[in-house]
Amino acid sequence: MLINADFTLPAVVAPHEYQWVASPQAGVERVMLDRVGAEKARATSIVRYAPNSFFPSHQHPGGEEILVLSGTFSDEGADYPAGWYLRNPPGSSHRPSSAEGTTIFVKLQQMPDSEHHRVRINTRDPSNWHRQGSREVCPLFADDSEQVSLHRLGANELLYNKLLQGFELLVLEGSVTADGQTYEIGSWLRLPAGQHLDVVAGKQGTTVYLKIGHLVHPEVEV
Known part of the structure; x- marks a missing residue:
């Protein structure tokens, strides 16, 4: 399949x-x-x-x-x-x-x-969250091939302004806008390495699951 x-x-x-x-x-x-x-x-x-x-x-x-x-x-x-x-x-x-x-x-x-x-x-424990600039981040896992975290963004805040090595995102609270489309809670997005997409928090802010780095050389057996 x-x-x-x-x-x-x-x-x-x-x-x-x-x-x-x-x-x-x-x-x-x-x-x-x-x-x-x-x-x-x-x-x-x-x-x-x-x-x-x-x-x-x-x-x-x-x-x-x-x-x-x-x-x-x-x-x-x-x-x-x-x-x-x-x-x-x-x-x-x-x-x-x-x-x-x-x-x-x-x-x-x-x-x-x-x-x-x-x-x-x-991730509901406040002590697991840390302030990074204007946002809050809850680190979940990191090694040489991937980084996993939750990000809590304010209204209309840009998720990243740099080219990531691909990312996978799940909207947990609020909404995000990407390429002119709005994605509500439960939306899942995956962007391959080498491509860029501006992801912006909605008017009420957002919380997202974010995984980066794992799509540079994904090991997939078909």
């Missing part, structure tokens, strides 16, 4: 374009944002768990990155309400579930074998 699988091209999925697809497990469905592969795939998705749903224990040979968008996500005996950021390194396994129901942003099989550490960050 190939969905937005050419990483040299821009890709956008707005909430009104969401197509919810049932997973193999009852009560769990997903919106496929990009995907290369069948059930075990390099994938970026919005995943929704109905109350009292779960996935059987399984491994993630290429790792897993999660941002909890709503509800409470449970993993290996711990509960993570909305705002928690998780990274499970390559080779890890778990039995994810949700008692009350949850929606999460998930990236699968996109980590190098050299990544070994679990990450757990509560």
